[in-house]
Amino acid sequence: MKNRVISVDIFRGLTIVLMILVNTPGTWSHVYAPLLHAHWHGYTPTDLVFPFFLFIVGTSIAFAYQHKTASGATYRKIIVRSLKLVGLGLFLGAFTITFPFIKDFADIRFPGVLQRIGVVFFFAALLFMNFNWKSLIGICVAFLVGYWLLMAYVPVEGVASTFDRAPNNLANYLDVKIFGTHNYKPDYDPEGLLSTLPSIATSLLGIFTGLILTSKRERKEMVLMGMGAAMLVLGYLWDMVFPINKALWSSSFVLVTAGWANMFLALIYYLSDVRGIAFGGIFKKVGANAITIYFLSSFTGKVMGRIPVGDTSLHGWLFQKVYVHDFMSMELSSLLYGLTVVSFYVLLAHVLYKKKIFIKV
Template sequence: MNKRIEAVDILRGFTIVAMILVNTSGSWSYVYPPLLHAEWHGLTPTDLIFPFFLFIVGISIFYAYQNKPNAKSTYFKIVIRSLKLIGLGLFLNLFLPYFPFFDSFETFRITGVLQRIGIVFLVSSILFLNCNWKTLLGISVTILIGYWLLLGFVPFPDGTQPTFNKASNNWANYIDLKILGKHMWQPDYDPEGLISTFPSIASCISGILIGKVLTTLHNNVLKLVLIAVLLFLLGYLLNIYFPINKAIWSSSFVLVTSGWATLILAIIYYLTDVLKLKFGSIFKYVGMNAITIYFLSSFISKSFYLTNIGKNSNLHSYLYNSLFVNSFFSEKMSSLLYALTVVLFYMGMGYVLFKKKIFIKV
């Protein structure tokens, strides 16, 4: 595996580790602000994680399909992989421990992280197989501008003017409420909603285009840094008119997060390809089985929460209170130490899988 791909694996693994870290706090009442999503508008380090993964999916699409024939067999494999991802996501939403039963079909959440990855992978792969880079860039720009115009300027059927606020007079929330109803993450919105999937496709396309940049022979680091700066300028300028917002995956959010992903990839690429440093191998191990480790972490975490111990406790709270809550650390530090312990466990799993040459493709 050449260093260029290794840099992508390191970034992928780092992203999965960050996902697990922010998803497994010991107590949600005590979390350091950078490990939480922005309440609505704004950007925290946690908000970078999911768009980073979609960005990496885009790079992976470029490398996986750049020499693949535009044939039925290729499309079949793409569709099957997409359905697997969507199926795993639905399983996580439905599953309850003690396998005989499932959550209420009337209220279970339909959307989710893996479902969005599956849909974005499907659409982006098909676009890549049928479009050159200029067309992909045009599609991405059209999505971002069209999404801004829809959410910012198209009035609702009753004549009400749209807003970007967390309310039903926001087009993203309005459409999700109309179609998904009770099958949402929150009663009033879903961060992986239907219409916000369109700009997330643009996040993936940005990765595809960066993958093409990485195939050039010279000045890759400089090119990546310049692209990152351009994305920052465009994103923060658009933020004035369309605020950076992960929950609705705003167009400015796509540009700024793609800028950060490009910049961090440039740093990793410089360390691994230019300076030839042995950097971030443990993240590479996780990145080689990224979806498997993420799925297992979500499955086990949910099982811990839903496995009761006594009347007022579950396995998660029992372990946290028994092993991590003490007088030596603050509540937030104890909560963080629990999350870090979970992270170390899955990093160890990634190492073992890599050493045993076990690579599970979803």
């Protein structure tokens, strides 16, 4: 991006750091509540992390494609990048450490985090290249309202649809029907098919923020703060009829998480870009290789969780031998393990940045 906005780089890197932290506790049996996803309806700080990343994907699209022409070359780059992201996600879902290093077909998960990033990037970038901001607002509203109407009023095999985790939840029903055994859980997938529509809206809201940051407006941080507050209010009002829910990526969830994203980004923007306070440099370095760092952390975590050591795995053995002690709680031990993992990847990002190695996916 030309004329980089430092806060966007910091926000992206911070989000990746948090993604790694919440994905790699020492043990899932002992995790502090804020570092877990909400059981179903509602949200925790952890539930903000993934939508923050999709939001910043949209913001980055506004920077990267604002002055590009809608040409075949540009479309090819968008398609190739999207396919790379989807391919990496499918690889993570299919990989196993035993020969031939691919799970049985029935056990491979088709949806996933990287797959959703790839699909959302593809559609958000294409929409941005072909519509002005006023049209994009209309498309975003159509996605959010349309998703709500589908989830609330389309019956499932003659039974009224529900927002609960049940067979007559339309999003869950479609995932089971279409993906079968290839879901995260037998009855649903948090990165499922129908919920991709509102996740694209998350990225579109990030695009609007990017357009503000690239404009000549005064007091941009105040504009973003006001937008964020308005989205929070609208999201909580919508929660009364369409509950805030990450697994469903509900329309209220989109607004609430985008509201928080705007407010946090406004604060970072004010401190780093307006006041010129030097902070968050390490997060900027992580953000420079965001997808690479995330992929490596996910891949390594899978490998360590599957290498057997005695009656546990390499991951479990390291956790028990190094982090579990009588003088601290298991939750603290689990957190310290996660922080160690984060520290390793932050160090790796620092080395890559110093050597000017930027792996673009």
